Amino acid sequence: MNETLWPARNVAEYAYCPRLFYYMEVEGIHLPSGDTLEGVRIHRRVDAPSVEAPNGDTDADRPRAIRSLTLTSHRLGLTATLDLAEITGNMAIPVEYRKGRPRHILRQEDADDDDSEAGRCVAEPWPTDRIHVGLQAILLEESGYTVPHGILYYAAEKRRLTLPVDETLREEALNTLAAAKACAAGPRPLPLVNDPRCPRCSLQPICLPDEVNQQRSAGGRGQIKPRKLWPPRDDGIHIVAQQNGTKIGVRGATLTVTDKDGFKLKEVPLAGVESLALLGSVQISTQAIHTLADRGVPLALLTPAGRLVAMVDPLDSVSAEVRRAQVRSFDDPARCLELSRALVTAKILNQRKLLMRNAVGFPEGLATALAEQAEQ
Structure with missing residues (x-):
């Protein structure tokens, strides 16, 4: 029997972008990015399977926390591995962990109420996260549990949001599942057009939404132009010292730059330094070299014309x-x-x-x- 079981996590991606879902679920294409790798790090603890308490030492009134709980529905053709399920008797609460921040919405519908907090920013789950928890709730209910609500934990803000499990959520989740199954039959969906979700998508280098849309619209009216792509900005500080007689040292948690007369030119927090390059007759103290090496900051020594003479590259953990x-x-x-x-x-x-x-x-x-x- 050739039965397809759709992972709830990938089905939820359909709510984010049908083309992304098709790449991941149908074509099996996955590409790591900084965001996805950070998400893997956040999940390391919760992905560890639960261990039963020794000698059955459990409190009947205390919820059981079960990690990496796998559920399957052959009727729906759906499977899911929950980050965490808090189970008390026949009641279960699915808990999902996210590395980012929740969606922030500015509420203005209560502007006529003097006692309301009109205009305040309210945090709520992203649509993809709503679908994911909704599908998990449906699987738990098929297993005989009552699911009053789900919980989403956003690590970036250390915020725990409660998502009520009602008919609206169930219908939304099942409709997304049906749409994802129809999408998987092909053909591959077209990319989104000028959408803000595309630049940080992990599969953007493969999907190439702007390039594909440009080729499709070539020769037509209102031609789509690709957004300008710039190399990612490194938030670290890259220091280049080239004035003759400049001296580099350390004082506390700062890197100090002084001239030949000892006048302080600049102080830079060591926490933000990514690299240091010295051109010509610029001096650096032994203490500064040790400090940079301890922090894994490379040091480059160059001639006044910029020709590399030597590199002081800190040792890493590679054997x-x-x-x-x-x-x-x-x-x-x-x-x-x-x-x-x-x-x-x-x-x-x-x-x-x-x-x-x-x-x-x-x-x-x-x-x-x-x-x-x-x-x-």
Whole structure:
């Protein structure tokens, strides 16, 4: 019997973006990003299966907290693994953990009521999270439990939101499940148009919504133009010191920069320093080198013209055997060719994407030519 069980987590993604759901659930394409990796870190604790109390030492009046509870409904073709379920008798409360923040809505409907808090910002679950908890509640109810509400915990704000489980939520969740099943039959949905959700989507480099929409609208009226794409901004501070006689030192939790006469030019918090580059006759104290090394901050020594002389790169946790294997791999011509091809391919594809988004008067056919070069 060929039976398809749809993961509730992926079905909930349909409420976020049908095309994302199709990539993940139908084509099996997953691409990690900073957001997804942070989500994995948040889930490490709650994903550990629960352990029964020794010698049956449990309090009958206290809810049982069961982690990684897997439920399946063959009738719905649905399966889910709950982060946490708080069970008391025949009542169960699904608890979902999210790494980000809840949705904030400005309420204005009570503006005529003098005693109300009109205009205040109210936190509520995102639609995707509502669907996810709704599907979990349906699975718990099919297993014989009563589910009065669900709980969503948003780690970024350490906020716990209660989501009532009513007919509206059940209907919304089942409608999403039906729509997701219909979507999976194909074809692949078209990308969203100029949607703010796209830039931070983990599959944006594969989906390429702006590029696809531009190609579809080429030659038509009101042509869609790709949004400009800029490299991600690193919030850390990269310091370059090049004035002759400048001295770099540390004082407490700050990096100090003084001139040759000892006059303080600048103080920089060490917590925000990402790198330090010294050009020409700039001095640095031994204490500053040790402090930067302890914090994993690389130090570059360059000539006044900017030619690299030496690097002080802090040791990491990689073992000597791994480093030795990495170095030895460069003695293999086939391995070197493979790595070189991967680097050149990535460079071509990256430049192609930047040109398609940012170039003015992008030549026709150049995008196809670059894609063909990357495949060679």
